[in-house]
Amino acid sequence: MSDTSAMVILIAAVFTNNILLSNFLGMCSFIACSGQVETALGLGTAVTFVMTLTAMINYAIYHFVLAPLQLGHLQFIVFIAVIAAFVQLVEMIVERFSPKLYFALGIFLPLITVNCAILGASIFVIIREYTFVQTVGFGFGAGLGWLVAIVLIAGLQQKMRYSDVPKPFVGVPVAMIITCVMAMAFMGFAGMVTIQ
């Protein structure tokens, strides 16, 4: 596992092992706001940013603090605390220094704390025993993959508004069917690169 280059992991995380389409993470916010491409883009950017940095921070905390102290079982509670604190910090910094960016990203930031893709990425990094460089690649790639998937599906959903969907399927069910087709399309990338 440890000899895969960070670049390969990045590409795999975007295409073959897309965190939304093959690991089903971050579905909740995906359902909540996938109607608008701009919203999806804003949320996706915020997720990519937070995911890359929290994966790095959590990697450092796990390997330099928790593992030496044999406190591995505390990883969940520590990770979620780090993510919550980090999101809060980013929110304050962005608000202070770039009000424009704050208005673009601000509303999405609190949502991110409970986005399971962020915590998921941090846990994957530990389970798959990535090195630090690989962690950076994976965090960024996974965020990017999530962004790509959510934007594509938001675009499709915008079109769906004018389609005649069978009544019981309106809303979430048809979104699931679209996602199913999208996941199948992404399976076309399988074999291009493989990570576990």
Add this chain to the structure above:
Amino acid sequence: MSNNSSCMTCGSGGLCGGKGLVTLKEGVWTSNPLAIQVLGICSALAVTNKLSNSLVMGAALLFVCVGSNLFVSLLRKHIPHRIRMIVEVAIIATFVILFNEFLKAYYWEMSKQLGPYVGLIITNCIVMGRAEAFALQNPPLVSIVDGVANGIGYGVPLAIIGFLRELFGAGQVALFGWTLELGSWYTPNQLMVLAPGAFFVFGVLIAIFNVLKGDDTEEGN
């Protein structure tokens, strides 16, 4: 808390009989967390490639939901409003860690298969949502009922999805050494076990739920 003759712990008159049942029905059916409110679907999609995985996940959520509901409810008068989220997360995370350690100690294989998804129960909207919307306002006993109801309401659809995906994906369902086989006439469709199958089965399941639930509204239109 004023004690009631019929109901010692819940405090507000006949809760277990009256409100308890209503709570149970709401969690399991009328506002089913998975199929009606569409919460916590990340794990619902990810672990349902096998029936056994789905059942363990259902049990995990039931345990965490009951535990966190009970403790949030017990502490509801002492949690400062501003930091309630972080307190809830800490309580939930504690129960998730307990379950995860239990799984690692006694069912290592299962723990490996479920991978990160047990840990991700922390960010499962159902548990958080119940703590926030129910346990913070209600006494402990009825909060337990709510936790059980939502655990069942999550676990049963999960088991259905898991059963269908394993049946059509692998051609057979195996559970506790007991197997159900479709026979040689059926060619297993690998797609059902993979990601697209999850989205498909879940989408169709919600649609079926909509039909079962929304008959009257449809006729009205």
